[in-house]
Amino acid sequence: MEDCIVAIGASDGAVVYSYQINLDGYGQRDIVSSIKNAPVSFHPYHAIAVYENTMFIIGLGEADNEIWKFDLTSGWNKCGSLVDGKLAHCAAFLGETLYICGGSKEGIVVDSIEAYNVLTEQSTIVGHLKFGSKRAACVAYKGSIYVFGGEDKDKKALDCVQVYSPVDKICTLLSTSMPHSETFLRSMLWGSYAILLNNSSCFIFDIEKKTFHERNQFKTDVTYFQPVLINEQIFVIGGKVKDKLSQEADRSKCKYRCIDDIKYTRASSMLNNETAKWKTLHHLPKAIAVYASAKLTLVK
Numbered sequence: 518m519e520d521c522i523v524a525i526g527a528s529d530g531a532v533v534y535s536y537q538i539n540l541d542g543y544g545q546r547d548i549v550s551s552i553k554n555a556p557v558s559f560h561p562y563h564a565i566a567v568y569e570n571t572m573f574i575i576g577l578g579e580a581d582n583e584i585w586k587f588d589l590t591s592g593w594n595k596c597g598s599l600v601d602g603k604l605a606h607c608a609a610f611l612g613e614t615l616y617i618c619g620g621s622k623e624g625i626v627v628d629s630i631e632a633y634n635v636l637t638e639q640s641t642i643v644g645h646l647k648f649g650s651k652r653a654a655c656v657a658y659k660g661s662i663y664v665f666g667g668e669d670k671d672k673k674a675l676d677c678v679q680v681y682s683p684v685d686k687i688c689t690l691l692s693t694s695m696p697h698s699e700t701f702l703r704s705m706l707w708g709s710y711a712i713l714l715n716n717s718s719c720f721i722f723d724i725e726k727k728t729f730h731e732r733n734q735f736k737t738d739v740t741y742f743q744p745v746l747i748n749e750q751i752f753v754i755g756g757k758v759k760d761k762l763s764q765e766a767d768r769s770k771c772k773y774r775c776i777d778d779i780k781y782t783r784a785s786s787m788l789n790n791e792t793a794k795w796k797t798l799h800h801l802p803k804a805i806a807v808y809a810s811a812k813l814t815l816v817k
Contacts, residue, residue, distance in 0.1 A: 519815045522745050523552065523572060523587065524754045525559060526805035529775050533559050534803050537589075538754070538779060539815070540747065548799055549779075555585060555593045561741055561808045564608035566615055568635055572811040575599065575608050575617055575633070584633060584640075589815050597638035600631055605651035607704075609662055611683060616643075616662050618681065621651040626670040630662075630681055630688070644686045646679050654704035656711045658724050660684065663691075665713055665722070666699040674698035678722075693727045695720060705746040707784045712751070716740045721787055734793040735782065740773065741806035749784040752798070755807040775804035 522538040535552045555577075563576035571588045573596075582602030587593050599617065606620030615633040617640075619626070628649035633640040646664065653667025653675070664679040676698040678691035697718075705712045711722040719735040722728070737744075739756035746752075757773040777800045786794065 519817065520747055521589075521813055521815055522747075522752060522754065522810055523589075523813055524743075524801070524805075524807050524810040525555070526741070526755055526775075526807035526809075527559065528803055528805050534801075534805050536801060538799070549801055551802070553592060555587070557583065557585060557593075557595075559808050560604075561806065562604040563809070564606050564617060564620075565743060565809050565811060566608045566610050567811045567813070568610045568613070568615070570814050572809070572813060573608075573615060573635075574809055575615070576603060576606060576620070578602075581622075584638075589813055596635075597633060597640060599633075600640050600642050601627070601629065603627060607653050607655040607664065607667075609655045609657040611657045611660065611662070614683070616655075616657070616681065616683070618655055618662065618664050619646055619650040619653055619667065626651050626668070632683070643683065644681055644688055646681070647688050647690050648675065648677065648679065650675055650679070652700040652702075654702035654713055656704050656706040656724075658706060658709070658711070663711060663722075663724065665704065665711070666695055666702055668700045674700045691727065693729065695722075696729050696731050701740070703742065703744050705744055705751065705784075707746060707749065710784075710788065712744075712746070712784060712787065714744055714751075714753075719787065730788075730790070732787045732790060735787050735795075737795075739776070741808070743807050743810040745810050745812050746784065747812050750781050751784055751787075752779065752781045752810075753795070754779050754810055755801055755805045757806045775806050777801040777804040 580602040603620035626649040628646040630644040650667030742756035760772040
């Protein structure tokens, strides 16, 4: 068996590229190969989750309600729909059930939580967040979904942690807040830790102790990325960085460019509060903003 990363994104010209990065081929020139694009249009505001070596992408199609899956054997297949189409939601699996939290619909932030079953390929609304949130991040741990930050209906970034229990069908607010408000976070579960990353911040949340630890030296300086955790290595593929010639104080007016880096660091280095060391593993054939990426295992 061989671990690889599937990464899908678009260049500055909006052309979509899909790549397979074979990690066992480290040091070789051909560790990156092209794979077939999905037969549906992509955008950066869907959610991604992995179950049994299959990547699920939630919120595609014209109505932002389609669920698609990809594996290295069968390729792309549509496998269901959301009850309500939405953008900028987050999602995580608990067993064979995928929980889709928050997001926005037609510009309005929503608080709904949907459950999608991989066996029946059906979705139902099972609960609601305490606070509607889009652009949040989430992880699943010991039977609960933890939702971090995001942006509320007033476009205000949140610092709260919302915890949804599927058994009780209740969402509660954790007494511990994030060190500061954040949106556009990306999340990974490493043991009993949630690792939260974006271009300007890095937090580690000890789920058992309910404590946060700032590790901002590991911020990615990259937008439009999806990190992948394999064993204890965190990979960041492609993305967008601020153009050095762009001096706008308003971030929304800054110019960004796609990059082709495949870089990585160790989760243990974050936990131990070491000096940040992002190492370059390789480069993509094309610089892209990454809309989806996931670890899959190639069974030979």
